[in-house]
Structure formats: structure tokens, C-alpha cells
Amino acid sequence: MSVVTRLQIAGCGMHLADQIALVGVPLVAALAFGASAEIIGMLVACQSLAHLLGSIPAGLIVDRSAPRRVALAAVLISLLGFVGTAASVLSGxxxxFGAGVTVAGFGIVLFVLTVLSIVPRSVPSTRLAQANARIEMPRAAASFAVPLVLGAVISAGTVDWVFGAAATGAGAALMAVAGLPSYEAGHPSAGSPLRKVVEGGAFVLSSDLLRAIAGCALFWNFAFSALLVTMVPLITEVLRLDAGVFGIAMAAFGLAAFTGSSLAARYAGRIRPSLILLFGPGSSVPAVLLLLTVTPGGSPLPIYAGFFLLGLGPSMWLIAQNSVRQLVSPRDMLGRVNAVIQTTIYGARPLGALCGGFLVSMTSPQTAIAFVACAYGLSFLAAALSRLRSIRSYGDLGVAEAG
Structure with a gap:
């Protein structure tokens, strides 16, 4: 079994567990614990904090340690977290419950960054985009399937097994990563952890390609979080549609992400990377403007189409920019580079949510949607005004080595 296939199987288990947590935490908190909105908000924040606070330490670990050992540790951390979460539901x-979810989240962060460092060691640069696409497909599939399944079956009578299923996914991932080959650990370098983090951030800022990727990701995730906050008031209060429209829209988003990952796996080697790197953020602007074409009481089809387009292009962009990151970053700094960009992403999300909520409450959902479209426009400009627009092939970038 190839390394990419093992990582793909492990990704199926880990992303299944992660999506169960994303969807299941608020549902289980309400059904099993009768938690208030404030408590549910705190539990969801715990998940976000794991990604925000865990990325930098995880990046340092990835750069210094043997990848197989780190992958095993990451999956074990998540497995223990999900087992603890399931036990907490049973014990009340x-x-x-909150502690288990948070621990599992730290394991997910470490796993994702480890995979990003293993892939360029396992495949040649000409096949990097296809490998990244294959590894991304399980996450996209889980983001589509899990909300639909949980939404259909979860109830007070079935709530006990939700996180047992997440633990099962992590257990399957553990068996897959156990068969990974051993890779050489990163060479320890002088300096404090803070200095190493600063080095990673400085490298991102010094590289025009990585700087553009970080800017594009920052504005896109800021806009997406603001959009999610805006959608329910827009659907229910302005368009006078059923709140379930939002759930279907998110399912369309997940289906599009899987479709985009599948297309990238098949055609990434035949399409100029620059086209994907521009299409991803560029398609987000018309996608969100489609939402403004819906009339009160009218058909929700433009909403579904908008969310499908919003998932299609950016999912292909994610794979392309992962490949660029892996190729232009020195191997002994890749963990920190990925961690800096991940921290940028997860730092932008709460800010976007706060801005979206403020605009909805102070103006209107339509104004908030226009604001989101402008933010997506800035994401596109970050790519269009950079050297990302001129990348003809991944092979032209070469694999950066530490000096």
C-alpha cells in the first residue's frame, strides 16, 4: 500500500471524526446536557481554540520530529479525546465533554500539519498536486455526508453513540498510519521556540508566493465566517424561507468541495496552477452575489448554486496552494510555514464572524452580504496582483531545500 493511500485512509477516519465533532458538539450539548446557547457557544469556541492555539506548537513539533512518530501521536491524541468525549456523554x-473535544481538536491540528509535511517526501513534485487532491477528498466527502447523516438520525435516543463513531474513525486512522514508513527526523536548530516561530513567519513574509497565499486565505476565511453568520437571518427574516435551506446550502457546499477535489485529482497535472489559484477566490465573488438575486418567498435554487460554486473553486485552490507551499518552503521549515498560515486562517474566522454579526444587527443582511463580496474581492486581488498568476507548472517551482 502506498504512502498516499495510507494517508488517504487515515484522512477518512480523522476527517470523519472531525466533522462529527463540528456538527455533533452543539447537537449533543443540547440533547444530552440541555446546554444553554452560551454554553454551546463556549464548547464551539473550544474547538476553534484548538486550531488557533495548537497550530504553532504543532508546526514546531513537525519540523523537529520523525513524521511517522508524530502522525501516530496525533491520531492517538484524537482517539483519546474522542473516547473521553463519548464517555463524558454517557456519564453526564x-x-x-468540553475537555475531550478540545483534546481531540489538538490531535486533528497535529495530524493535518504532519500530513502536509509527509506528502512532499513521498511523491515527486510533478505528482504533488494529484497526491494532495487525493488526500483532500476524504475531508470534502465528510463535510458533505456527515451533516446530512447526523441531521437525519440524531435524537435524544441516539445521542450516546455519536462520539463513539468519532472514536471509531480515529481508531481506523491509527491502523493506517501505523504502516507508514519511517522518515528521518528534522535536524534540531539553535534558538528558542519563539525564535523558530518568528523564522517561520519571516519566511512567509519574505516569499511573494507565500505572502500572497496567506493574504488570499486571510480575506477568504474572514468573508466565509461573516457569510455563515449572515445566512440564517437572510434566509428567515429577509427571504422568508425555511431555516432548513441553510442546511441544504451547506450540503451543496460539501458536495462541491468533494467534486472540486475529485477534479483536481484527475486533472491537476493538465491545468495551469495559475488558473486554479485565480479561479478559487475569483469565483467566490459571483457565488455570493447570487444570494442577492433571490426574492422574498422565491426559489432557493440561487442559494444552492451560490454555495456550490463557493465550494468548488476554493476546494481546488486549497489543493493548489498546498502544493505551492510544499514546493517553495525548505523542508526543515515546512511545519512552521504551514502553522503560520493555518494560524492566520483560524485567526481570521472569529473576526469575520464578529464583523458579520455586527453588520447584520446594525444594518441589514443584504449589507452584510455586500461586505462579504468585497472581502472575497480582496482575496482575489491578493492572488491576481501576485506571482501566483504566472505559475505555469508545479515543476517550475522546484523543491526548496534548507540552505
């Missing part, structure tokens, strides 16, 4: 411990 809300504190244990």
Missing part, C-alpha cells in the same frame, strides 16, 4: 459530565 459537561466539563469532561
Amino acid at each position: 459530565s459537561l466539563v469532561g
Whole structure:
């Protein structure tokens, strides 16, 4: 079994567990614990904090340690977290529930960054985009399937097994990563952890390609979080449609992400990377403007089409920019580079959510949508005004080596 296939199987288990947590935390908190909106908000924040606070430490670990060992540790951390979460539901411990979810989240972060560092060691640069696409497909598939399944079957009578299923996914991932080959650990370098983090950030800022990727990701994720906050008021209060429209729209988004990943896996080697790197953020602007074409009480089809387009282009962009990151970053700094960009992404999301909520409450959902379209426009400009627009092939970038 190839390394990419093992990572793909491990990704199926880990992303299944992660999506169960994303969808299941608020549902289980309400059904099993009768949690208030404030408590649910705190639990969801715990998940976000794991990604925000865990990325930098995880990047340092990835750069210094043997990848197979780190992958095993990441999956074990998540497995223990999900087992603890499932046990907390059965025992009725809300504190244990929150702690388990947070621990599992740290494992997910470490796993994702480790995979990004293993892939360029396992395939040649000419096949990097296809490998990244294959590894991305399980996440996209889980983002489509899990909300639909959980939404259909979860109830007070079935809530006990939700996080047991997440633990099962992590267990399957553990068996897959156990068969990974051993890779050489990163060479330890002088300096404090803070200095190493600063080095990673400085490298991102010094590289025009990585700087553009970070800017594009920052504005896109800021806009997406603001959009999610805006959608329910727009659907229910302005368009006078059923709130379930939002759930179907998110399913369309997940289906598009899987479709985009599948297309990238098949055709990434035949399409100029620059086209994908521009199409991803560029398609987001008309996608969100489609939402403004819906009339009160009218058909929700433009909403579904908008969310499908919003998932299609950016999912292909994600794979392309992962490949660029892996090729232009020195191997002994790749963990920190990825961690800096991940932290940028997860730092932008709460800010976008706050801005979206403020605009909806102070103006109107339509104004917030226009604001989101402008933010997506800035994401496109970050790519269009950079050297990303001129990348003809991944082979032209070459694999950066540490000096």
C-alpha cells in the first residue's frame, strides 16, 4: 500500500471524526446536557481554540520530529479525546465533554500539519498536486455526508453513540498510519521556540508566493465566517424561507468541495496552477452575489448554486496552494510555514464572524452580504496582483531545500 493511500485512509477516519465533532458538539450539548446557547457557544469556541492555539506548537513539533512518530501521536491524541468525549456523554459530565473535544481538536491540528509535511517526501513534485487532491477528498466527502447523516438520525435516543463513531474513525486512522514508513527526523536548530516561530513567519513574509497565499486565505476565511453568520437571518427574516435551506446550502457546499477535489485529482497535472489559484477566490465573488438575486418567498435554487460554486473553486485552490507551499518552503521549515498560515486562517474566522454579526444587527443582511463580496474581492486581488498568476507548472517551482 502506498504512502498516499495510507494517508488517504487515515484522512477518512480523522476527517470523519472531525466533522462529527463540528456538527455533533452543539447537537449533543443540547440533547444530552440541555446546554444553554452560551454554553454551546463556549464548547464551539473550544474547538476553534484548538486550531488557533495548537497550530504553532504543532508546526514546531513537525519540523523537529520523525513524521511517522508524530502522525501516530496525533491520531492517538484524537482517539483519546474522542473516547473521553463519548464517555463524558454517557456519564453526564459537561466539563469532561468540553475537555475531550478540545483534546481531540489538538490531535486533528497535529495530524493535518504532519500530513502536509509527509506528502512532499513521498511523491515527486510533478505528482504533488494529484497526491494532495487525493488526500483532500476524504475531508470534502465528510463535510458533505456527515451533516446530512447526523441531521437525519440524531435524537435524544441516539445521542450516546455519536462520539463513539468519532472514536471509531480515529481508531481506523491509527491502523493506517501505523504502516507508514519511517522518515528521518528534522535536524534540531539553535534558538528558542519563539525564535523558530518568528523564522517561520519571516519566511512567509519574505516569499511573494507565500505572502500572497496567506493574504488570499486571510480575506477568504474572514468573508466565509461573516457569510455563515449572515445566512440564517437572510434566509428567515429577509427571504422568508425555511431555516432548513441553510442546511441544504451547506450540503451543496460539501458536495462541491468533494467534486472540486475529485477534479483536481484527475486533472491537476493538465491545468495551469495559475488558473486554479485565480479561479478559487475569483469565483467566490459571483457565488455570493447570487444570494442577492433571490426574492422574498422565491426559489432557493440561487442559494444552492451560490454555495456550490463557493465550494468548488476554493476546494481546488486549497489543493493548489498546498502544493505551492510544499514546493517553495525548505523542508526543515515546512511545519512552521504551514502553522503560520493555518494560524492566520483560524485567526481570521472569529473576526469575520464578529464583523458579520455586527453588520447584520446594525444594518441589514443584504449589507452584510455586500461586505462579504468585497472581502472575497480582496482575496482575489491578493492572488491576481501576485506571482501566483504566472505559475505555469508545479515543476517550475522546484523543491526548496534548507540552505
